[in-house]
Amino acid sequence: MxxxxxxxxxxxxxxxxxxxxxxxxxxxxxxxxxSPAVSTLDRQLLTAAHQGNLWEITTGQQAESAATTACVNRVGADLFRDHNALDAGVVKTAAKVGVTLPSRQTDEQLRQTAALKSLAGTPAYDAAWLKAQYPAHVKTLALIDKEISSGTNPLVKSLAKSARPVVARHIQMVKRGVCHA
Incomplete structure (x- = not known):
C-alpha cells in the first residue's frame, strides 16, 4: 500500500x-x-503586388532603352529600381507567411508589355508607356489601401504601409508631376 x-x-x-x-x-x-492567419485579401495583395512588381520591373527597364524622352527614360529607371526593392519585400513577406507567389506576370500584363515593345523608339512609346503606368499604379494603390484598412496579417499590412508612399509617388510621376507626353 x-x-x-x-x-x-x-x-x-x-x-x-x-x-x-x-x-x-x-x-x-x-x-x-x-504566424497569424493570412486572409484572402492578404493573399490577393501579395499575389497582385508581386505580379505588378514583375511588370513594373520589365516595363521600367524597357523604358530605359525604348523611350524617346529623357523624362520617361528617368522615370522608367526610378520605377525599375523601386519595384525591385518593393518586390524583395513582397517575396520575403510571402515566404514568412506561407504564401506561394506566381512565377510570372498575368497574361494581360504580358500583352501590355508586348504592345509597348512594338512602339519602342517612337514618340508614341512614351505616351503609351505613361498611359499604361497610371491605371496600374492607381489599381495597386487601391488594393494597398484596402489591405491597410481590412487586411488581417500584421506582416502583410506592414508591407502595404511601407509600399504606399512609393506607389503614390509613382502615380504623381506618371500622371501630372514629372512627364507630360
Missing amino acids: YTTRSRARFAAVCATTLCVMGATSLPALASSSF
Missing part, C-alpha cells in the same frame, strides 16, 4: 511539474512559431 501511495504522489508531483513547466514555456513557444 505504501508503494501505491508513493507512486500516486510521485505521479501527481510529476503531472503538476509538467503542467507548470509547460505553462511557463508556452508563451515562448507561441511567440516563436505562431
